[in-house]
Amino acid sequence: MAESDLHELDGQTAAPEEPKQGEGEQFDEENRLKPEFVRQVREALYDEIEDSVYDLVEPLHPADIADLFELLERKERNDLAAAITDLMSSDVVAELNDYVREDMVEALPPEAVAEIVGQLDTDDAVQLIEDLDEIDQRAILAEVQAEDRAVIETALAYPEESAGRLMQRELIAVPDSMSVGDLIDYLRAEDHLTTEFWEVFVVDHRFHPVGTIQLSWILRTPRSVALTDVMKRDQTLIPVAMDQEEVALRFQKYALISAAVVDESGRLVGQLTVDDIVHIISEEAGEDALLMSGAGEGDINEPLRDAYSARVRWLVANLGTAVVASAIIAFFGAAIEQLVALAILMPIVASIGGNAGTQTMAVTVRAIAMNQLTKSNTKRILLRELKVALMNGATIAVLIGIATAVLFTPELGAVIAAAMIINIIVSGMAGVMVPVAFERLDQDPAVASSVFVTMITDSMGFFAFLGLAVAAGLAG
Structure with a gap:
């Protein structure tokens, strides 16, 4: 090829590509769909102008089309799918949120879903239909080609969240x-x-x-x-x-x-x-954070009944543990009546202890999830957190002790300082031992650790502070 031809070819490749109609106008500076764009799509759907809907959506990447579906209401999603049928590629379906995808699949006839399944990689096809009812699964699989059906049925036979469910059969x-x-x-x-x-x-x-x-x-x-x-x-x-x-x-x-x-x-x-694994890492990290708060799956597209069921049972459990702390307060009711300062300072002891326990628990749950905390080093990690708790307890005790001594009395300052050290040490130990205990019992340590750690820190905080105050003769 002559040098002039190379220069001409270079000039051609350097020429800017003509953007698609509307490209760039749909996104804000953080690459999210603009509210104005979503509103335009909604208005076109409401007015039943399918050509306008198609023109608006056609320039979007499949992942952005999936985002658009998730921003719409359930009925609007079905109308959008009908308006952009030939844009509903397997890439779009694979990017949809699990709950949104399930709604979409249930709204489509089995033969349409089977056509999408045939375009997907095995792992994406399995993910598409694994959460459907058995009746829906059978109806869809009946429309899938025999070879693909056999592969999908084999994958569904493996446990959920196992390598067999996730793996791709397409390889060389x-x-x-x-x-x-x-x-x-x-x-x-x-x-x-x-x-x-x-x-x-x-x-x-x-x-x-x-x-x-x-x-x-x-x-x-x-x-x-x-x-x-x-x-x-x-x-x-x-x-x-x-x-x-x-x-x-x-x-x-x-x-x-x-x-x-x-x-x-x-x-x-x-x-x-690795693309499958990046999704798993993100999913597991978010799942653990939500489980620690008792929020279930925490998906904004999760059905209302499922969200309620996942959250209320832990709130009920938390109510039970709060009763334990309240019983301790009631036991020292006479002391609190004699010295109002105790009622003022009690929340401080419980709050600081709870935060210390939550910090340690978060570190422990992460260490267990990352295989950094095993039976081989549990004792070392426990001693490490004990040292951290001692240092944190001493620091907070000095600060709250001096402030209490200035505002109330030196004796009360000494009592709250001692109670703070005790509670932070107990919180630190609970933050390690509770998740470890759940893990040893083959239970997810992220699920219920927070409820029990909170109960221990609140109860011990109240008991230590009020007990030391009575023992010191400040009340009672």
Whole structure:
């Protein structure tokens, strides 16, 4: 190619691409859909002007179309889906919030859902129908091609949130007898292979994975070289029944981009890729934070009855633990009547203790989730948090003790200082031991730890402060 041609080609590629109609006008500075744009879509839907709806939505990326669905009411979502039928690609469905997607799928006829399922990767197809009623599942699967149906049914047989549910069946696996040239010819000749992959799995005659080879290595290696001479033999194999949280930890620990999933006999059955794991990490982190607050799944698209059920049971449990703290206060009722200062200072002791316990509990739950806290180092972590609690308790005790001595009496200042140290130490220990106890009992430590830690810190705070005040002769 002549140099002038290169300059001409360079000029052509440098020319700015014509933007789609309306591109950029739909988003604010934080790349969120503008309220004005959403309102325009709503008005077009209300006026039943499908052409206008289509023109507004067509320039959007599939992920932004999914965001638009989540911003609309349930009826508006169904109207929007009807107005942009040919824009409802598998990419849009895969990006939808779980609850919104479930509503959409239930509103579509089984054959329409089956068509979408046929366009999705296996893991996305499973996610699409796994939460539906069994009757709806059967109706949809009956419309799916036999090969895809068998794969999806196999995936649904694995436990929820396991590697078997998450894995993709679309992968490239070749025998270890091949050379690089054989592999290149195979990739070019076979039309049925998946078109999106970045590494090839090498397997033995039992279909056990023995290594991986990246596309970059294939392109840079002579054809005559055997795959066994260029492949990477070290692998992190994921058991098909492994929980998704443990899978995410494996990816994080070993900096994986993808990993082979194997069944009980060691046969290659699928793969997991980092894009799936990023979603899991985000999902698990948000889930733990919400569980610690007793807010259930905390999804704004969650049905009202589910949200109520998830939250009210922990509020009822919290009411029961609050009664315990109130009983302690009632036990020292005579002392409080004689010295009003006790009533004034009690909330301070309980509040600081509760915050200290919550801090320690959050650190502990995270450490358990990240496999940083195990049976091997529980004692060391407990001693560490005890030291932190002692230092925090001493600091807060000095501050509140001096302030109380100035405002009330030195004796009361000493009492509240001692009570503060005791409560912060107990809070620190509870913040570690309660989550650890739940974990040892094979329960999620994020679920109920906060309720019990709050009960312990409030009860101990009131008991220590009021008990020391009575013992010191300040009241009672």
